[in-house]
Every structure is written in C-alpha cells, then in structure tokens.
Amino acid sequence: MNDRNTSDHHIFELDLTEHEARRRTEVLAALGDTWDPIAVMEGEAEANRLLYSGLDADQQATYDMLVAAGVLPSSGQA
Incomplete structure (x- = not known):
C-alpha cells in the first residue's frame, strides 16, 4: 500500500456529485418553465x-x- 499521507501533506477526497446534481436542478428551476432551448x-x-x-x-x-x-x-452550421 502506498500511503501518500505525510506529516506535511494529507490526501483527502471530496465527492461533488450531490452538489452538481443540486446545482443543475437549481439552474433548470431558475430558467423556468418558459425556457425554450x-x-x-x-x-x-x-x-x-x-x-x-x-x-x-x-x-x-x-x-x-x-x-x-x-x-x-x-x-449553414451556425
């Protein structure tokens, strides 16, 4: 096992999946029902x-x- 933690550095992980899902939900809510992509x-x-x-x-x-x-x-592509 490669322990990358040292007295000077500590490795941690942060899962942003829930935050991203909430952010997307808020963006769509802010756009409203009349938004027509x-x-x-x-x-x-x-x-x-x-x-x-x-x-x-x-x-x-x-x-x-x-x-x-x-x-x-x-x-024609614009």
Whole structure:
C-alpha cells in the first residue's frame, strides 16, 4: 500500500456529485418553465448570420479563410 499521507501533506477526497446534481436542478428551476432551448439555439444562429452578413470583400475573404481552417463554423452550421 502506498500511503501518500505525510506529516506535511494529507490526501483527502471530496465527492461533488450531490452538489452538481443540486446545482443543475437549481439552474433548470431558475430558467423556468418558459425556457425554450430550441428558440435559444435558433436565436444564436440568427445572431451569427447577422454578425457575418454584409461583409466587404476583404472581410469575406478573412471569414472564408477562418471557416476553411475550422476556426468558425460555416453559415449553414451556425
């Protein structure tokens, strides 16, 4: 047996499972019954489309380069 406890260091474990379950429950309660995750995702997609719309030629070239490199999702994935 490898006892890692020394006079200077003491090993202890902390199980956060119960805390995490309670945290998730509180988050969902705070969101309320009207929270619509699909509407949120659609809103984010629309915001991304608006953000990258109306780019000039240089901006569009930079955007295309970032999409090709995988840094940004293509407009169909946003």
